Amino acid sequence: MSEILFFAPYDLQLIPGWFWGGLVCILGLCIGSFLNVVIYRVPHEMSVAWPGSHCPQCEKPIAGYDNIPVLSYLLLGGKCRNCKNPISLIYPTIELLTGLLFLGAFLRFGLGFPPAETWGQLWREGNFVLIPNLVFIAAIIALFFIDYFERILPDVITLPGMVLALLLRAFSFNLVGIDVQTLGWVLGWNNVAWLVNPRVASLVNAVAGLALGAGSLWLIGIGYFRLRRFRLETVADLGEFLCERCVPGTTVRLRVRRKDRITSVYVEGGDFSEFTAEELAEMKFQLAEGGSPALRKTVLTGVTAEDITGGSQSGICIAEIPKDSIAAEHYQLQAGDVITHANMEGMGLGDVKMMLFVGAFLGWELTLFTLVVSSLLGGLVAVWRVVREGRQALQTSVPYGVMLGAAALLALFYGEQLIERYVQFMIRLQGNVPQ
Ligand SMILES: [Zn+2]
Numbered sequence: 001m002s003e004i005l006f007f008a009p010y011d012l013q014l015i016p017g018w019f020w021g022g023l024v025c026i027l028g029l030c031i032g033s034f035l036n037v038v039i040y041r042v043p044h045e046m047s048v049a050w051p052g053s054h055c056p057q058c059e060k061p062i063a064g065y066d067n068i069p070v071l072s073y074l075l076l077g078g079k080c081r082n083c084k085n086p087i088s089l090i091y092p093t094i095e096l097l098t099g100l101l102f103l104g105a106f107l108r109f110g111l112g113f114p115p116a117e118t119w120g121q122l123w124r125e126g127n128f129v130l131i132p133n134l135v136f137i138a139a140i141i142a143l144f145f146i147d148y149f150e151r152i153l154p155d156v157i158t159l160p161g162m163v164l165a166l167l168l169r170a171f172s173f174n175l176v177g178i179d180v181q182t183l184g185w186v187l188g189w190n191n192v193a194w195l196v197n198p199r200v201a202s203l204v205n206a207v208a209g210l211a212l213g214a215g216s217l218w219l220i221g222i223g224y225f226r227l228r229r230f231r232l233e234t235v236a237d238l239g240e241f242l243c244e245r246c247v248p249g250t251t252v253r254l255r256v257r258r259k260d261r262i263t264s265v266y267v268e269g270g271d272f273s274e275f276t277a278e279e280l281a282e283m284k285f286q287l288a289e290g291g292s293p294a295l296r297k298t299v300l301t302g303v304t305a306e307d308i309t310g311g312s313q314s315g316i317c318i319a320e321i322p323k324d325s326i327a328a329e330h331y332q333l334q335a336g337d338v339i340t341h342a343n344m345e346g347m348g349l350g351d352v353k354m355m356l357f358v359g360a361f362l363g364w365e366l367t368l369f370t371l372v373v374s375s376l377l378g379g380l381v382a383v384w385r386v387v388r389e390g391r392q393a394l395q396t397s398v399p400y401g402v403m404l405g406a407a408a409l410l411a412l413f414y415g416e417q418l419i420e421r422y423v424q425f426m427i428r429l430q431g432n433v434p435q
Helices: 009-014 017-044 071-075 090-109 119-125 130-150 155-171 180-187 198-227 235-245 277-288 293-298 350-389 391-395 400-431
Strands: 251-258 261-268 304-308 315-320 338-344
Touching: 017 090, 017 130, 017 155, 071 090, 090 130, 090 400, 130 155, 130 350, 130 400, 155 198, 155 350, 198 350, 235 304, 235 315, 235 338, 350 400
Parallel strands: none
Antiparallel strands: 251 261, 251 338, 304 315, 315 338
C-alpha cells in the first residue's frame, strides 16, 4: 500500500531538491517557448493557440520534435529544417532566460511545500509562494520583450494580471513585500484589529502598491509629456512626429509663432498603428505635400506649408489655408503661422496599467523600490545612449516598460534585502552625525 501514498503531499520532501530544481527549470524552458508565441502574436492581436508554430520565413509548420526549447535550436544549427533560413537567436534566448529565472526562483523561494503539509494547511498558512512568483516572472518577461520590440504593453496581459495578482495575494499572503507593521505605521493604523489578519493585510498591501505604482506614474507621465518638446524644422518633421512619436489617443500641442507672439494649437494625435511600414513611408511623403490620407481628411485639408530654415527662426510656415477648412475653423491655424515645436499632452497608459499589475503583486514597499530603480535604470540607459550615439539619441524614447520589468524582477528577488541594507545604512549614517 505504501506506493499509493507516494504522492501524498507529506512525502514530497523525500524527493531530492535537485530533482525539483531540474523540473522547475525544464518547466521554465517550456513556458519560455510559449512566451515566444505570446511575444510574437499578442501585439498583433493574433490567437496564441491557433495556428500552431510555423517558420516565419517559409510558413511551414514546425514539427513537435523541432520545437523542443533551446535543444532544437542547437540541433538544427539555428536554421529552419525546411528552408534553411536562420532562426532568430531571440527565441532560444527567451527560453533560456525563462528557464534560468524559474530555477533562480526555486533556489530563492523553495518549493513552498513545507513538511507534512496538507492543502488545508496551505490555505490557512498562505504558504504558496513559488507558483505565484513563477506566474509573475513569466508575465514580466512577456511585457519586457513586447515593449522592447513593439513599444506597447498590451491590456490583455496587464489588466488580467492585476486581477490575478489580487487573487494570488488573497490566497498566498506569504508572498514578497508583506510588511504589515510598516504599512500600519505609515498609514497611522497602529493596532488595527483587521490588519492583524494576514490575508487582509496582504490585500491592503496589494491595493496600496497598485495605487502607489499606477498613481505616481500617471502623475509623472502628465509632467513628462508637458516638458518634452520636439523641435520641428521641416514639414517632414511634423509628419514623422504625428506618425511615429504619437501614442494613439493623445492630444498634440503645436507651438505656433504668430506675428510676434507665441500661441498653441491643439490637434489630435493619430492612430497609425494599423498601417504598415511601407504605408507609413508613403504617408510621410504625402504629408510633405500637404497632409497624410488620414490627416488630410481631418486636420490639414488644403493646407500648404513650407519650411523656413535658418537658426532660431526655423519652423514650418503655413502658406495657404482655406477659410472653411477644419484646420482654420476648429484648430485656428492661420496663414503665416509658423509651427516650431510639438509635444504630446496626453500619454499612453500602458506603463500605468503595467504598474497596476506589478504594484498589486509586489505590495507598496517593493513598488516604491521598482519605481526608484526603474528611473535610475532609465537614466543610466539614456546616458549610455548619449555617449554612444550623441545627443540625437535623446530624441527617441526608451520603452519604459523594459526598465519597469527589469526593476520588478530585481524587486522580487532582492528588493527586501536591498531595502533593509539601505535603511540600515541610513541609520548608521545618522548615528555618525555629530550631535
Ligand atoms: Zn523555414
